[in-house]
Amino acid sequence: MGISRATTEKVRERADIEDVVNDYVPLKKKGQNLWACCPFHNEKSPSFSVSPAKQIYKCFGCGKAGDPIQFVMDIEGLGFGEAIKHLAVKYGIEVEEDHTSTPEDIQAYNEKESLYIALNFAKDFFVQNLQTEEGRAIGLSYFKERGFSQSIIEKFDLGYTLDGWDHLLKAAKAAGHSEEILLKAGLILQKEGDPTRVYDRFRGRVTFTIHNLGGKPIGFGARILTQDKKQPKYINSPETDVYHKSDVLYGMFQAKKSIREKDNCYLVEGYTDVVSLHLSGIENVVASSGTSLTENQIKLIKRFTDNVTVLFDGDSAGIKASLRGIDMLLEGGLNVKAVVFPDGDDPDSYSRKVGSQAFTDYLEKNAQDFIAFKIGLHADEASNDPIKRADLIKQVVASLSKIADPIIRSVYVRQSANLLEIEEEIIQVELNKIILKVQKDQYFRDQRDDESQETPFENFLPTKEEGISFSSQLEAQEREMMRMLVNYGFEMVSEELSVCEYLLQETQELVFETPVFNKILKLYKEALANGILPQPQHFLTSQDAEVRNEIITMISRKHEISKLWEERFQIFTISEADDLAKSVYDNILRLKQKVVKKMLEEARSKIKEAQDQKESNEIMDERLKVYMELKHYQTEIDKQLGIVISN
Template sequence: MTISRATTEKVKDRADIEEVVGDYVPLKRKGQNLWACCPFHNEKSPSFSVSPAKQIYKCFGCGKAGDPIQFVMDIEGIGFNEAIRHLAQKYGIEVEEDQNVTPEAIQAYNERESLYIVLNFAKDFFAKNLMTEEGKSIGLSYFKERGFNQNIIDKFDLGYALDGWDHLHKAAKAAGHSDELLMKAGLILQKEGDANRFYDRFRGRVTFTIHNLGGKPIGFGARILTQDKKQPKYINSPETEVYHKSDILYGIFQAKKSIREKDNCYLVEGYTDVISLHLAGIENVVASSGTSLTENQIKLIKRFSDNITVLYDGDAAGIRASLRGIDMILEGGLNVKAVVFPDGEDPDSYARKVGSAAFTTYLEKNAQDFISFKIGLYAEEASKDPIKQAELIKQVVQSISKIPDPVIRTVYIRQSANLLEIDEDIIQAELNKIYLKGQKDQHFKEQRQEAEAASFVEDLLPVKEEPTSVSKILELQEREMLRLLVSYGFEMVSDDLHVCQYLLQETDELVFETPVYKKILEIYKDALSEGVLPQPEYFLKHDDAEVKREVINMITRRYELSTLWESRFQIFTYHEADDLAKTVYDSILHLKKKVLKKMLEEARMKIKEAEMEKLDEHVLTERLSIYMELKKFQVEIDKQLGIVISF
């Protein structure tokens, strides 16, 4: 269902950009704005700016920009209505539905929402099963043996799937959920050869609910408790419309706040590892749930912290097999440490064995940076074999090459040289070989892609003319005039004239060619016709995302002069707002100059066309006359701008 306009306005009025972004990204104040590394792309130097005064965010690296609602849409990967619901829940705003919506819109919304509803039903069903006779003797007994108390069971929505073919299916059908929906949610399977027979996917297993960032159930992991070699120890929900294994981490919903506060994320392998660490008082922990770490999972962690500590079971063979994950984390721009537990122990077993205090101490004392960890892993066998030592050096260099920050790379080169007892130049030479090979591979790849693209375009697409440089310049000048209009239109350029009145009067006959700028100009004029003198905030509340993004780009700047320059050091600088009359006047002249330049180019083309086609001399004379008249206007504008020679 579509959300009512009244609810949307309440959310817009209540949502605070600092609070909303702060739920996902650690912000640091610098000047009037707050800054962070962008959660939407990998970077080491903060270019993501949040303006509490303007209630907007803007990344000067990737270009992402918007208001609190747009931020939730971007970071959660959800639509406008879902973002409004998310913020309404955060701020305790009652959501009112708009009844005037099309059947198609209702169906599209209901399909996704129904999946969440049926998955939540399954979560509650599994939880209730723990209180049955079978659930208490098997499921609850298993959790209690592991030391899981009721608080932790409730916190992670743990449950039990009864040992029968269709307990969940029957209960869900009785509650009104269809077979089709249960299938789409991955909760039931269809009996082979019989389209009318279904059975539960999870049977006779304890269940672990997988939540999305917002806390909604999106899938399940289930562990069998009997020694049955014919069945896998764990089974998981399949990929669905709401559950993508490579995009989520187990425990991220319960951990995100602590990860941000501690500025570190512990990464473990399994569900019970996460829960045991919570019992030990360590909440900044997530699990890859037995699957290989993915790029999207690394990006998910980076939203909350740049630091990650990988916890490894005390199994050397298993550790070596999973080292590729460290290289991926390094490539993702995170700082990596590692902790290895004693032989035969994992985070779950060791936390239960030594207790909360000793476990926390162990993590603090045994965390190693990835270089020390990797070298230590192979040091003993490499010390006795020159070939293996050379291989170790290459592996270490390969990991260092993944680090995007050159300063951190340099530090690790020096550390590696000391630990391996070799010259830094040798490591640097190996690193250069990797980079050179990477550049060659990238060059060949780009050449191949360009050739394929050129062939594809030539065979299938009509040839499109590239926009002329004059058109591009004109577009930039249109943007500049609109920037002044949006930023200062409400200011006075004289005692009785607003900036907007002056700008619009002087450019009334000009036609904007860039679609989005034309749209912004129309919105501005419509507001004036309704008696509203728009300020930037007027556009930030507009429903058109493209308009909001463009206006944000216009009114935000990456760098600001410190107020101390003038207040403390008496260093005074010129600001465009100091003389709006001159700023606006120059902008109008520059815009007219660019329009004339385009008109002159078109006039030249027509003259050339008349000469080539040998048109009537009268036609050629007329076109030359138009060109000369335009040239006079250009010369006059150049004089006013102080330009001696016209280009």
């Protein structure tokens, strides 16, 4: 069952953007807005703007934006419903259920809530078992031997399952939990061939509670403490309605704040690795829990940072088997480093061996970027074997192709060439082959998926807006950009950046299609060179009538809103000057969008021309490459403008 609309509206009414953001970052008033260094990415100059009047926030560095609810979702990594509950608690609002839900919705909601309640009961039961005679002798002594403090045990809800068939089952049923819910929560099992016989899934093991991002228990990992080779070392909760292994990383609930603050996430393999790093004072750590990384887990990390450092056990064979994970991290848009521990050690054992400070120093000194790490792994065996050396080069190039950012990729190409002692051009040529193949495959895959298209490139051509040509659209957007420059160039969008500085920086590589705008821009730059920050009147003295007429058009308003709206009727409107930074930012994006659209139209024509004239594969490949790069830029701009592209 969802949260009622009334509750959501109460939260929207009560939640104040300044109050909510101030819980996380200090805000400084400047003009009508409040400013801070963005809590979502590292920066030295504040680009994070909060508008109390509009009840919104916007970062002009990383693009994060929204209202108080969205801010809580972003900063805490919560879903919409959880964010509403979070704010409801803050403002003392009672959370009401949505009574418009169907009976099926209500049943599904109630069952999911029952699973959470049963799992929380099991967590408490396992934790309390540590205080029993058996729990102290076996479970608690195991944790103490590993150096786990009482505060760490409580922080991670570590526990113990008694050695018997139905200790949890009996306690849970006595507390009112049904066998059906306990089965669905993965806490008990049915005997094969006899569904009437049920028993505890976890028996005689220490437990590691798995939490969701909001801190609710959703599953368990349980480790055996005996040497019974017939039993697996770890037993984990199965997939349930509240626990999806591919979406969860162990320790993320405890780590998310530190990951954001440190702007880095340490990735380890097991539960004890995570706990041991916390003991060493390193809290920005999560574990894949012995499973292969998934796309959703990588997306989860990226919600909090763009940087990940993978910690590998000192086992070269195991490391080489795990290299696919690094390629997946790169493909997910993360910057990757790696640390390898001495042979025979893992993060848990090494931290206990050397102590907190030495362990922290080791991580800082031994972190290497993924290229140096990957090449170093194979350096010895490839040094005197041409075949293995060639294979290593191919592996490195394959990893480089996963990096989406062309600037970062080019830096790594140069580094790879130096480390491999080969010409940079060789790597670049091989890399281009892979990238082009991927782009071509994607291009033609999209064509096959679009059953309604009439020509091979119909699906990719942006539709003209209401019959207006791209040239006209571009001219209109160029005029809008110049209007912002002329009217607001002397205003400040931050403490250190003026509107004119921002606009000129962002458009320095663009050439205006409309001649009169080039004239105005030239006059503007000449004034700046002479130490004048020109205002609109500066251009009205120009001898060029076309320039004067265009300036008059830019500074004139067709309609003025009567003051009676505010003074008599208390109806308030928002002007672009109220949030100038956002207006300027969006204006630049729209201009770039129009430029890219026009370039796409030209690129499509060239591809069609190459098809008609049956040009060589090399020419077709080059034109396709240009087209796909433009499509990538268009997608990025559309995302920032909040445009949803439907396939």
